[in-house]
Amino acid sequence: MSLIKLSKAIFTKPLGYGRKPVRIFKNPIDFSILRKEKWAIVGDSYKTKFLRVLSGSYLSTSPLSRAYPDSLNNSNFTVELLKFVTNGxxxxxxxxxxxxxxxxxxxxxxxxxxxxxxxxxxxxxxxxxxxxxxxxxxxxxxxxxxxxxxxxxxxxxxxxxxxxxxxxxxxxxxxxDPTLLLIDDPFLGLDPVASQRVSNVLKKIACDVKNPTTVTIGLRIQDVIPDWIEKIAIVDSTGVVHQGGKSELRSELQRLKETFYRHHEEVKKRVSEQIQLDGRQILKKTWEQDPMIKMESVSVKYKGVPVIKDLCWTVREGEKWHVRGRNGSGKTTLLSLITLDHPQSWSRKIMVEGHTREAGSVNYFDANKSIGFTSPELHAIFPRDLSVFQAISTGYIVGSYIPPKHLSNLQIDNILNYLTMVELVDKKDIKFGDLSVSNQKLVLLLRSMINDPSILILDEALSAMTDEDVIKGKCLVDQWNKGCCLIIGHVDEEVPHCNKYIVMNQARNGIYEIGNVTK
Ligand SMILES: Nc1ncnc2c1ncn2[C@@H]1O[C@H](COP(=O)(O)OP(=O)(O)OP(=O)(O)O)[C@@H](O)[C@H]1O
Known part of the structure:
Protein backbone atom coordinates (compact mmCIF):
# COMPACT_ATOMS: atom_id res chain seq x y z
CA MET A 1 0.00 0.00 0.00
CA SER A 2 1.25 3.49 -0.70
CA LEU A 3 2.17 5.90 2.05
CA ILE A 4 1.03 8.78 -0.09
CA LYS A 5 -0.91 8.82 -3.33
CA LEU A 6 -1.62 11.78 -5.59
CA SER A 7 -4.21 11.17 -8.32
CA LYS A 8 -4.76 13.96 -10.83
CA ALA A 9 -4.07 16.26 -7.93
CA ILE A 10 -4.10 20.05 -8.25
CA PHE A 11 -2.68 22.16 -5.44
CA THR A 12 -3.27 25.80 -4.66
CA LYS A 13 -2.02 28.43 -2.29
CA PRO A 14 -4.60 30.81 -0.82
CA LEU A 15 -3.71 34.48 -1.27
CA GLY A 16 -6.19 35.89 1.23
CA TYR A 17 -9.75 37.13 1.28
CA GLY A 18 -11.19 38.14 -2.09
CA ARG A 19 -8.18 36.90 -4.04
CA LYS A 20 -8.10 33.85 -6.24
CA PRO A 21 -5.81 31.08 -4.94
CA VAL A 22 -2.81 30.41 -7.18
CA ARG A 23 -1.91 27.02 -8.57
CA ILE A 24 1.38 25.57 -7.34
CA PHE A 25 1.95 23.38 -10.40
CA LYS A 26 0.36 23.97 -13.80
CA ASN A 27 -0.61 20.34 -14.48
CA PRO A 28 -2.46 17.80 -12.33
CA ILE A 29 -0.09 15.34 -10.63
CA ASP A 30 -0.08 11.56 -10.46
CA PHE A 31 2.52 10.25 -8.06
CA SER A 32 2.83 7.82 -5.19
CA ILE A 33 5.39 6.68 -2.64
CA LEU A 34 5.28 3.10 -1.41
CA ARG A 35 6.58 2.04 1.98
CA LYS A 36 10.41 1.58 2.01
CA GLU A 37 10.91 3.37 -1.31
CA LYS A 38 13.81 5.81 -1.41
CA TRP A 39 13.06 8.81 -3.58
CA ALA A 40 14.96 11.91 -4.64
CA ILE A 41 12.87 14.83 -5.90
CA VAL A 42 15.09 16.74 -8.31
CA GLY A 43 14.55 20.29 -9.55
CA ASP A 44 14.97 23.95 -8.65
CA SER A 45 12.66 25.69 -6.17
CA TYR A 46 9.81 23.43 -7.38
CA LYS A 47 11.37 20.46 -5.62
CA THR A 48 10.75 22.28 -2.33
CA LYS A 49 7.16 22.99 -3.35
CA PHE A 50 6.69 19.36 -4.27
CA LEU A 51 7.97 18.22 -0.85
CA ARG A 52 5.50 20.65 0.72
CA VAL A 53 2.74 19.09 -1.36
CA LEU A 54 3.74 15.66 -0.04
CA SER A 55 3.79 16.91 3.55
CA GLY A 56 0.27 18.30 3.21
CA SER A 57 1.21 22.00 3.32
CA TYR A 58 -0.92 23.00 0.32
CA LEU A 59 -4.63 22.57 -0.30
CA SER A 60 -5.69 20.09 -2.96
CA THR A 61 -8.68 21.23 -4.98
CA SER A 62 -10.30 17.83 -4.62
CA PRO A 63 -9.77 16.41 -1.10
CA LEU A 64 -9.54 12.81 -2.34
CA SER A 65 -6.81 13.51 -4.86
CA ARG A 66 -4.17 13.39 -2.11
CA ALA A 67 -4.44 10.38 0.17
CA TYR A 68 -2.28 8.79 2.84
CA PRO A 69 -3.67 5.23 2.52
CA ASP A 70 -1.22 3.64 4.95
CA SER A 71 -2.36 5.92 7.74
CA LEU A 72 -5.64 3.97 7.90
CA ASN A 73 -3.81 0.84 9.12
CA ASN A 74 -1.22 2.61 11.18
CA SER A 75 -2.19 4.83 14.08
CA ASN A 76 1.44 5.98 14.49
CA PHE A 77 1.60 7.25 10.92
CA THR A 78 3.47 10.58 10.79
CA VAL A 79 5.02 12.69 8.06
CA GLU A 80 7.88 15.05 8.90
CA LEU A 81 9.27 17.65 6.52
CA LEU A 82 12.66 19.16 7.31
CA LYS A 83 13.68 22.26 5.38
CA PHE A 84 16.79 24.18 6.24
CA VAL A 85 15.69 27.30 4.46
CA THR A 86 12.36 29.06 4.20
CA ASN A 87 11.66 32.61 3.19
CA GLY A 88 9.88 33.46 6.46
CA ASP A 177 10.64 8.28 14.16
CA PRO A 178 8.38 9.54 11.35
CA THR A 179 6.81 7.03 8.98
CA LEU A 180 7.63 9.24 6.01
CA LEU A 181 10.62 11.56 6.28
CA LEU A 182 10.98 14.36 3.73
CA ILE A 183 14.23 16.37 3.81
CA ASP A 184 14.92 19.22 1.44
CA ASP A 185 18.60 19.89 0.65
CA PRO A 186 19.84 17.50 3.36
CA PHE A 187 23.49 18.42 2.72
CA LEU A 188 23.12 22.19 2.68
CA GLY A 189 25.91 24.00 4.55
CA LEU A 190 27.64 20.76 5.52
CA ASP A 191 31.28 20.01 4.89
CA PRO A 192 31.98 16.88 2.79
CA VAL A 193 32.62 14.64 5.81
CA ALA A 194 29.44 15.80 7.56
CA SER A 195 27.46 15.37 4.31
CA GLN A 196 28.62 11.77 4.07
CA ARG A 197 27.63 11.19 7.69
CA VAL A 198 24.13 12.55 7.15
CA SER A 199 23.80 10.48 3.98
CA ASN A 200 24.91 7.35 5.88
CA VAL A 201 22.38 7.96 8.64
CA LEU A 202 19.56 8.42 6.14
CA LYS A 203 20.63 5.27 4.32
CA LYS A 204 20.71 3.37 7.60
CA ILE A 205 17.19 4.33 8.66
CA ALA A 206 15.84 3.88 5.12
CA CYS A 207 17.34 0.38 4.82
CA ASP A 208 16.62 -0.77 8.38
CA VAL A 209 15.31 -4.31 8.08
CA LYS A 210 13.04 -4.28 11.13
CA ASN A 211 11.60 -0.80 11.13
CA PRO A 212 12.53 1.21 8.02
CA THR A 213 11.63 4.88 7.65
CA THR A 214 10.57 5.85 4.15
CA VAL A 215 12.92 8.64 3.13
CA THR A 216 12.49 11.18 0.33
CA ILE A 217 15.06 13.92 -0.22
CA GLY A 218 15.00 17.11 -2.32
CA LEU A 219 18.08 17.67 -4.51
CA ARG A 220 19.18 20.27 -7.05
CA ILE A 221 19.88 19.26 -10.64
CA GLN A 222 23.64 19.45 -10.20
CA ASP A 223 23.75 17.51 -6.89
CA VAL A 224 25.27 14.06 -6.72
CA ILE A 225 22.52 11.53 -6.05
CA PRO A 226 23.40 9.28 -3.08
CA ASP A 227 23.95 5.61 -3.94
CA TRP A 228 21.05 4.40 -1.76
CA ILE A 229 18.42 6.44 -3.64
CA GLU A 230 16.35 4.14 -5.88
CA LYS A 231 13.77 6.36 -7.54
CA ILE A 232 13.75 9.82 -8.97
CA ALA A 233 11.06 12.39 -9.78
CA ILE A 234 12.11 15.40 -11.84
CA VAL A 235 9.86 18.39 -11.19
CA ASP A 236 9.42 21.86 -12.66
CA SER A 237 6.69 24.49 -12.71
CA THR A 238 4.39 22.20 -14.67
CA GLY A 239 4.57 19.33 -12.15
CA VAL A 240 6.32 15.95 -12.28
CA VAL A 241 7.95 15.77 -15.71
CA HIS A 242 9.68 12.41 -15.30
CA GLN A 243 9.55 9.70 -12.66
CA GLY A 244 11.06 6.26 -12.45
CA GLY A 245 14.05 4.18 -11.40
CA LYS A 246 17.45 5.88 -11.05
CA SER A 247 19.06 4.00 -13.92
CA GLU A 248 16.05 4.59 -16.17
CA LEU A 249 16.39 8.34 -15.75
CA ARG A 250 20.18 8.55 -15.94
CA SER A 251 20.34 9.95 -19.48
CA GLU A 252 17.50 12.39 -18.79
CA LEU A 253 19.38 13.69 -15.75
CA GLN A 254 22.53 14.05 -17.81
CA ARG A 255 20.62 15.99 -20.47
CA LEU A 256 19.18 18.29 -17.79
CA LYS A 257 22.64 18.92 -16.35
CA GLU A 258 24.00 19.87 -19.77
CA THR A 259 21.12 22.29 -20.43
CA PHE A 260 21.63 23.71 -16.98
CA TYR A 261 25.37 24.38 -17.52
CA ARG A 262 24.69 25.91 -20.96
CA HIS A 263 22.11 28.20 -19.44
CA HIS A 264 24.67 29.21 -16.82
CA GLU A 265 27.17 30.31 -19.38
CA GLU A 266 24.49 32.54 -20.91
CA VAL A 267 23.57 34.08 -17.53
CA LYS A 268 27.24 34.66 -16.76
CA LYS A 269 27.79 36.46 -20.03
CA ARG A 270 24.66 38.59 -19.63
CA VAL A 271 25.40 39.63 -16.03
CA SER A 272 29.08 40.30 -16.73
CA GLU A 273 28.07 42.61 -19.58
CA GLN A 274 25.65 44.42 -17.28
CA ILE A 275 28.38 44.87 -14.66
CA GLN A 276 30.80 46.18 -17.30
CA LEU A 277 28.14 48.68 -18.38
CA ASP A 278 27.90 49.93 -14.81
CA GLY A 279 31.65 50.35 -14.91
CA ARG A 280 32.25 50.95 -11.20
CA GLN A 281 33.21 47.35 -10.44
CA ILE A 282 36.08 47.18 -12.84
CA LEU A 283 38.01 50.34 -12.16
CA LYS A 284 41.66 49.35 -12.02
CA LYS A 285 43.27 50.14 -8.69
CA THR A 286 46.74 50.12 -7.28
CA TRP A 287 46.75 48.35 -3.95
CA GLU A 288 48.08 49.79 -0.70
CA GLN A 289 50.86 47.67 0.71
CA ASP A 290 49.88 48.19 4.36
CA PRO A 291 47.90 45.28 5.80
CA MET A 292 44.13 45.76 6.05
CA ILE A 293 43.85 43.13 8.77
CA LYS A 294 46.67 41.90 10.94
CA MET A 295 46.38 39.37 13.73
CA GLU A 296 49.39 38.58 15.90
CA SER A 297 49.25 35.42 17.95
CA VAL A 298 45.48 35.46 18.50
CA SER A 299 43.94 32.57 20.42
CA VAL A 300 40.31 31.76 21.29
CA LYS A 301 39.15 29.02 23.64
CA TYR A 302 35.66 27.94 24.68
CA LYS A 303 35.58 26.31 28.10
CA GLY A 304 39.27 25.61 27.82
CA VAL A 305 39.02 24.03 24.35
CA PRO A 306 41.09 25.95 21.76
CA VAL A 307 39.34 26.91 18.53
CA ILE A 308 41.99 29.34 17.27
CA LYS A 309 45.58 28.99 18.41
CA ASP A 310 48.36 31.56 18.03
CA LEU A 311 46.96 32.83 14.78
CA CYS A 312 49.25 35.18 12.85
CA TRP A 313 47.37 36.38 9.77
CA THR A 314 47.85 39.31 7.44
CA VAL A 315 45.27 40.33 4.87
CA ARG A 316 46.18 42.95 2.25
CA GLU A 317 44.17 45.05 -0.13
CA GLY A 318 43.22 43.22 -3.32
CA GLU A 319 43.24 39.82 -1.65
CA LYS A 320 40.28 37.48 -1.67
CA TRP A 321 40.49 34.83 1.03
CA HIS A 322 38.62 31.55 1.11
CA VAL A 323 38.14 30.76 4.81
CA ARG A 324 38.00 26.97 4.86
CA GLY A 325 37.50 24.23 7.43
CA ARG A 326 35.03 21.62 8.53
CA ASN A 327 31.81 22.51 10.32
CA GLY A 328 32.67 23.75 13.81
CA SER A 329 36.33 24.44 12.93
CA GLY A 330 36.27 28.14 13.88
CA LYS A 331 35.53 30.06 10.65
CA THR A 332 32.65 32.15 11.99
CA THR A 333 34.60 32.71 15.20
CA LEU A 334 37.47 34.12 13.13
CA LEU A 335 35.21 36.49 11.20
CA SER A 336 33.38 37.62 14.34
CA LEU A 337 36.74 38.82 15.69
CA ILE A 338 36.88 41.26 12.77
CA THR A 339 33.25 42.44 13.00
CA LEU A 340 33.62 43.02 16.76
CA ASP A 341 30.82 40.57 17.56
CA HIS A 342 33.16 38.38 19.57
CA PRO A 343 34.14 39.47 23.11
CA GLN A 344 37.79 38.74 22.34
CA SER A 345 37.75 41.16 19.40
CA TRP A 346 38.82 43.92 21.75
CA SER A 347 42.47 43.11 21.66
CA ARG A 348 45.65 44.91 20.79
CA LYS A 349 46.73 41.78 18.92
CA ILE A 350 44.16 42.57 16.24
CA MET A 351 44.72 45.50 13.92
CA VAL A 352 42.21 46.50 11.26
CA GLU A 353 42.89 49.26 8.73
CA GLY A 354 45.78 50.56 10.77
CA HIS A 355 43.91 50.74 14.11
CA THR A 356 44.42 48.32 16.96
CA ARG A 357 41.26 46.88 18.40
CA GLU A 358 42.29 47.70 21.96
CA ALA A 359 39.28 48.39 24.23
CA GLY A 360 38.66 52.16 24.31
CA SER A 361 40.44 52.87 21.03
CA VAL A 362 37.58 51.90 18.73
CA ASN A 363 33.81 51.43 18.86
CA TYR A 364 31.56 48.89 17.16
CA PHE A 365 29.90 51.37 14.79
CA ASP A 366 33.03 53.15 13.55
CA ALA A 367 34.83 49.85 13.08
CA ASN A 368 31.96 48.39 11.05
CA LYS A 369 31.59 51.44 8.78
CA SER A 370 34.04 49.97 6.32
CA ILE A 371 32.86 46.37 6.64
CA GLY A 372 30.18 44.81 4.43
CA PHE A 373 28.76 41.62 5.83
CA THR A 374 26.24 38.90 5.10
CA SER A 375 25.65 35.54 6.76
CA PRO A 376 22.95 32.92 7.47
CA GLU A 377 22.44 34.51 10.90
CA LEU A 378 21.76 37.89 9.31
CA HIS A 379 19.36 36.33 6.81
CA ALA A 380 17.46 34.57 9.60
CA ILE A 381 16.79 37.75 11.57
CA PHE A 382 16.48 40.26 8.72
CA PRO A 383 13.04 42.02 8.71
CA ARG A 384 10.77 40.54 6.06
CA ASP A 385 8.44 43.53 5.72
CA LEU A 386 10.94 45.96 4.12
CA SER A 387 10.79 46.43 0.38
CA VAL A 388 13.74 45.12 -1.62
CA PHE A 389 14.93 48.70 -2.18
CA GLN A 390 14.66 49.54 1.54
CA ALA A 391 16.41 46.30 2.49
CA ILE A 392 19.46 47.27 0.43
CA SER A 393 19.35 50.87 1.70
CA THR A 394 19.84 49.64 5.29
CA GLY A 395 23.38 48.76 4.17
CA TYR A 396 24.19 52.48 4.34
CA ILE A 397 23.84 52.50 8.13
CA VAL A 398 25.99 50.33 10.38
CA GLY A 399 24.10 47.65 12.32
CA SER A 400 20.68 48.96 11.31
CA TYR A 401 17.66 47.25 9.85
CA ILE A 402 15.77 50.54 9.60
CA PRO A 403 15.99 52.20 6.18
CA PRO A 404 17.59 55.67 6.22
CA LYS A 405 15.05 58.52 5.96
CA HIS A 406 17.05 60.42 3.37
CA LEU A 407 19.12 59.00 0.57
CA SER A 408 21.18 61.10 -1.85
CA ASN A 409 20.49 60.76 -5.57
CA LEU A 410 23.79 58.97 -5.89
CA GLN A 411 22.79 56.44 -3.23
CA ILE A 412 19.42 55.86 -4.92
CA ASP A 413 21.14 55.34 -8.27
CA ASN A 414 23.61 52.97 -6.69
CA ILE A 415 20.83 50.76 -5.37
CA LEU A 416 19.01 50.78 -8.70
CA ASN A 417 22.19 50.04 -10.62
CA TYR A 418 23.04 47.10 -8.42
CA LEU A 419 19.51 45.76 -8.81
CA THR A 420 19.80 46.15 -12.58
CA MET A 421 23.10 44.28 -12.64
CA VAL A 422 21.48 41.21 -11.07
CA GLU A 423 18.22 41.62 -12.99
CA LEU A 424 16.12 42.31 -9.89
CA VAL A 425 15.19 45.91 -10.54
CA ASP A 426 11.58 44.95 -11.37
CA LYS A 427 11.25 43.59 -7.87
CA LYS A 428 12.45 46.72 -6.06
CA ASP A 429 9.06 47.44 -4.44
CA ILE A 430 8.26 43.86 -3.51
CA LYS A 431 8.51 42.91 0.16
CA PHE A 432 11.77 41.21 1.04
CA GLY A 433 9.77 38.40 2.70
CA ASP A 434 7.84 37.75 -0.53
CA LEU A 435 10.99 37.05 -2.54
CA SER A 436 12.31 33.53 -2.97
CA VAL A 437 15.04 32.58 -0.49
CA SER A 438 17.54 32.76 -3.30
CA ASN A 439 16.58 36.31 -4.27
CA GLN A 440 16.60 37.34 -0.60
CA LYS A 441 20.18 36.19 -0.29
CA LEU A 442 21.12 38.04 -3.44
CA VAL A 443 19.55 41.20 -1.98
CA LEU A 444 21.58 40.74 1.22
CA LEU A 445 24.71 40.40 -0.90
CA LEU A 446 23.90 43.73 -2.59
CA ARG A 447 23.25 45.22 0.87
CA SER A 448 26.72 44.12 1.98
CA MET A 449 28.33 45.83 -1.03
CA ILE A 450 26.23 48.97 -1.30
CA ASN A 451 28.29 51.19 0.98
CA ASP A 452 31.54 50.42 -0.85
CA PRO A 453 33.11 48.57 2.09
CA SER A 454 36.84 48.05 2.14
CA ILE A 455 36.40 44.69 3.89
CA LEU A 456 33.73 42.43 2.44
CA ILE A 457 32.79 39.43 4.61
CA LEU A 458 30.64 36.78 2.97
CA ASP A 459 29.67 33.92 5.27
CA GLU A 460 27.84 31.26 3.20
CA ALA A 461 26.55 34.17 1.14
CA LEU A 462 25.79 32.08 -1.93
CA SER A 463 24.47 28.91 -0.31
CA ALA A 464 20.78 27.94 -0.64
CA MET A 465 20.52 29.93 -3.86
CA THR A 466 19.38 28.92 -7.31
CA ASP A 467 22.29 28.38 -9.62
CA GLU A 468 21.35 31.36 -11.67
CA ASP A 469 21.58 33.56 -8.56
CA VAL A 470 24.86 31.91 -7.54
CA ILE A 471 26.26 32.92 -10.92
CA LYS A 472 25.04 36.49 -10.53
CA GLY A 473 26.52 36.68 -7.02
CA LYS A 474 29.82 35.22 -8.17
CA CYS A 475 30.04 37.64 -11.10
CA LEU A 476 29.55 40.57 -8.73
CA VAL A 477 32.14 39.41 -6.22
CA ASP A 478 34.63 38.33 -8.90
CA GLN A 479 34.58 41.81 -10.39
CA TRP A 480 34.53 43.60 -7.03
CA ASN A 481 37.88 45.21 -6.41
CA LYS A 482 37.47 47.70 -3.57
CA GLY A 483 39.57 46.17 -0.80
CA CYS A 484 39.78 42.68 0.63
CA CYS A 485 37.23 39.94 0.74
CA LEU A 486 36.82 37.05 3.21
CA ILE A 487 34.59 34.24 2.02
CA ILE A 488 33.19 31.18 3.78
CA GLY A 489 31.59 28.49 1.61
CA HIS A 490 31.66 24.70 1.78
CA VAL A 491 30.72 24.01 -1.82
CA ASP A 492 33.34 25.07 -4.37
CA GLU A 493 30.72 26.14 -6.93
CA GLU A 494 29.36 28.63 -4.39
CA VAL A 495 32.69 30.31 -3.72
CA PRO A 496 33.76 33.28 -5.87
CA HIS A 497 37.31 33.20 -7.16
CA CYS A 498 39.86 33.56 -4.30
CA ASN A 499 43.62 33.94 -4.43
CA LYS A 500 44.41 32.97 -0.82
CA TYR A 501 43.07 30.50 1.69
CA ILE A 502 43.16 29.88 5.40
CA VAL A 503 42.05 26.53 6.83
CA MET A 504 40.72 26.60 10.38
CA ASN A 505 41.00 23.42 12.39
CA GLN A 506 39.51 23.10 15.84
CA ALA A 507 40.06 19.34 15.73
CA ARG A 508 43.81 20.04 15.69
CA ASN A 509 43.50 22.39 18.66
CA GLY A 510 43.12 25.47 16.54
CA ILE A 511 46.22 24.94 14.40
CA TYR A 512 45.57 26.64 11.08
CA GLU A 513 47.08 26.56 7.59
CA ILE A 514 47.55 29.40 5.11
CA GLY A 515 48.28 29.21 1.39
CA ASN A 516 47.74 30.51 -2.14
CA VAL A 517 44.87 29.21 -4.23
CA THR A 518 46.51 27.78 -7.31
CA LYS A 519 43.62 26.94 -9.65
N1 LIG B 1 29.75 31.00 22.53
C1 LIG B 1 30.23 29.77 22.40
N2 LIG B 1 30.39 28.99 23.46
C2 LIG B 1 30.89 27.74 23.34
N3 LIG B 1 31.27 27.18 22.16
C3 LIG B 1 31.14 27.93 21.07
C4 LIG B 1 30.62 29.26 21.11
N4 LIG B 1 30.61 29.75 19.86
C5 LIG B 1 31.11 28.78 19.06
N5 LIG B 1 31.42 27.69 19.79
C6 LIG B 1 32.02 26.43 19.29
O1 LIG B 1 33.22 26.79 18.61
C7 LIG B 1 33.42 25.92 17.48
C8 LIG B 1 33.64 26.79 16.24
O2 LIG B 1 32.39 27.40 15.86
P1 LIG B 1 32.27 28.27 14.53
O3 LIG B 1 30.87 28.73 14.43
O4 LIG B 1 33.34 29.29 14.55
O5 LIG B 1 32.54 27.15 13.45
P2 LIG B 1 32.44 27.26 11.85
O6 LIG B 1 33.76 26.80 11.33
O7 LIG B 1 31.97 28.60 11.44
O8 LIG B 1 31.34 26.13 11.55
P3 LIG B 1 30.20 25.98 10.37
O9 LIG B 1 30.91 25.59 9.13
O10 LIG B 1 29.39 24.84 10.90
O11 LIG B 1 29.45 27.26 10.31
C9 LIG B 1 32.19 25.02 17.42
O12 LIG B 1 32.52 23.78 17.99
C10 LIG B 1 31.14 25.73 18.25
O13 LIG B 1 30.25 24.81 18.86
Missing part, protein backbone atom coordinates in the same frame (compact mmCIF):
# COMPACT_ATOMS: atom_id res chain seq x y z
CA UNK A 89 11.66 34.58 9.63
CA UNK A 90 13.56 31.86 11.44
CA UNK A 91 13.98 29.99 8.20
CA UNK A 92 17.21 28.56 9.40
CA UNK A 93 15.97 27.97 12.92
CA UNK A 94 13.87 25.23 14.31
CA UNK A 95 10.43 24.85 12.80
CA UNK A 96 8.79 25.90 16.03
CA UNK A 97 11.16 28.75 16.75
CA UNK A 98 12.72 27.11 19.79
CA UNK A 99 16.42 27.63 19.41
CA UNK A 100 17.90 28.69 16.12
CA UNK A 101 19.81 31.74 15.12
CA UNK A 102 20.07 34.96 17.02
CA UNK A 103 22.28 37.91 16.22
CA UNK A 104 25.82 36.58 15.95
CA UNK A 105 26.95 38.48 19.05
CA UNK A 106 24.16 36.74 21.03
CA UNK A 107 26.15 33.54 20.65
CA UNK A 108 28.87 34.91 22.85
CA UNK A 109 26.74 36.53 25.53
CA UNK A 110 27.40 35.32 29.01
CA UNK A 111 23.77 35.71 30.07
CA UNK A 112 21.58 32.87 28.89
CA UNK A 113 17.80 32.91 29.11
CA UNK A 114 16.76 29.40 30.03
CA UNK A 115 13.39 29.87 28.32
CA UNK A 116 15.10 30.47 24.98
CA UNK A 117 18.59 29.07 25.25
CA UNK A 118 17.90 25.37 25.41
CA UNK A 119 20.58 22.73 25.31
CA UNK A 120 21.19 20.43 22.38
CA UNK A 121 19.82 17.22 23.89
CA UNK A 122 16.57 18.85 25.03
CA UNK A 123 16.19 20.37 21.58
CA UNK A 124 16.62 16.99 19.89
CA UNK A 125 14.15 15.36 22.28
CA UNK A 126 11.67 18.25 21.82
CA UNK A 127 11.59 18.60 25.60
CA UNK A 128 10.48 22.24 25.55
CA UNK A 129 7.61 21.81 23.16
CA UNK A 130 4.98 20.23 25.38
CA UNK A 131 5.26 17.20 23.14
CA UNK A 132 4.28 13.73 24.30
CA UNK A 133 7.44 12.20 22.84
CA UNK A 134 9.11 10.21 25.63
CA UNK A 135 12.61 11.17 26.74
CA UNK A 136 14.91 8.38 25.59
CA UNK A 137 18.56 8.81 26.61
CA UNK A 138 19.69 5.72 24.68
CA UNK A 139 18.18 7.00 21.44
CA UNK A 140 19.69 10.43 22.09
CA UNK A 141 23.13 8.95 22.56
CA UNK A 142 22.75 6.87 19.41
CA UNK A 143 21.67 9.83 17.26
CA UNK A 144 24.38 12.06 18.70
CA UNK A 145 26.96 9.47 17.77
CA UNK A 146 25.60 8.92 14.25
CA UNK A 147 25.51 12.64 13.54
CA UNK A 148 28.81 13.58 15.18
CA UNK A 149 27.16 15.54 17.96
CA UNK A 150 28.74 13.61 20.82
CA UNK A 151 30.19 16.04 23.35
CA UNK A 152 27.85 18.82 22.24
CA UNK A 153 24.70 17.49 23.98
CA UNK A 154 24.87 19.87 26.94
CA UNK A 155 25.83 22.96 24.96
CA UNK A 156 23.35 25.76 24.42
CA UNK A 157 21.84 25.54 20.97
CA UNK A 158 22.81 29.13 20.18
CA UNK A 159 26.50 28.33 20.60
CA UNK A 160 26.52 25.66 17.89
CA UNK A 161 28.14 26.39 14.57
CA UNK A 162 25.85 26.44 11.53
CA UNK A 163 26.75 22.91 10.45
CA UNK A 164 26.44 21.54 13.99
CA UNK A 165 23.00 23.14 14.28
CA UNK A 166 21.85 21.63 11.00
CA UNK A 167 22.97 18.18 12.15
CA UNK A 168 21.09 18.75 15.42
CA UNK A 169 17.97 19.46 13.36
CA UNK A 170 18.42 16.19 11.47
CA UNK A 171 18.78 14.40 14.83
CA UNK A 172 15.61 16.09 16.09
CA UNK A 173 13.52 14.93 13.18
CA UNK A 174 14.93 11.38 13.38
CA UNK A 175 14.22 11.27 17.11
CA UNK A 176 10.52 11.49 16.27
Missing amino acids: NWGYGAQNQSGGFTHLSGRYEFFKDLEIDINVKDFIASKHENSNIPYDPVKLEYLAECLDLTGLEDKFLTTLSNGQFRRARVAKVLYR
